[in-house]
Amino acid sequence: MQFLANLLLIVQIISALVMIGLVLIQHGKGADMGASFGSGSSGSLFGATGSANFLSRSTSACATVFFLCTLGLAYFGTPREAPTGGTSVLEKATVPAGTAPGVIPGAVPAAVPGADSATQAGSAPAASGEAAGAKPGEIPKR
Numbered sequence: 001m002q003f004l005a006n007l008l009l010i011v012q013i014i015s016a017l018v019m020i021g022l023v024l025i026q027h028g029k030g031a032d033m034g035a036s037f038g039s040g041s042s043g044s045l046f047g048a049t050g051s052a053n054f055l056s057r058s059t060s061a062c063a064t065v066f067f068l069c070t071l072g073l074a075y076f077g078t079p080r081e082a083p084t085g086g087t088s089v090l091e092k093a094t095v096p097a098g099t100a101p102g103v104i105p106g107a108v109p110a111a112v113p114g115a116d117s118a119t120q121a122g123s124a125p126a127a128s129g130e131a132a133g134a135k136p137g138e139i140p141k142r
Contacts, residue, residue: 001076004072004076005072005073005076005077008069008072008073008076009069009073011065011069012065012066012069012070012073015062015065015066015069016066018062019059019062019063019066022055022058022059022062023059025055026055026056026059
């Protein structure tokens with residue numbers, strides 16, 4: 001199986017390079033426009049119209065080989081597993097170790113209503129204007 005995937009990869013790379021070369025060799029649609037005004041550049045190895053047909057057919061053949069190799073590589077690159085009773089991809093996902101769901105790493109823990117500031121882990125010290133017995137979020141009495 002691995003040999004066939006490697007062979008498809010080699011054929012795909014070769015067909016891509018040949019296709020790039022064929023596209024670069026071809027003339028654009030406006031290249032023959034200057035020849036009609038007397039520049040005389042329309043003569044080529046395959047004739048005026050033969051080169052376009054030969055090169056375009058070769059390019060389409062290379063493109064077909066390239067896309068077939070791409071489909072083959074996608075088929076062989078997909079892992080095959082037996083279906084497991086209709087479980088979804090989300091149910092198979094695992095939570096990384098050390099993080100609890102819903103906790104943002106590096107975030108400051110929020111104050112718990114009803115708890116005093118001495119029992120909250122990681123809470124900031126009381127502001128200078130707060131009373132000693134005041135709860136977080138209350139306006140201190142004077």
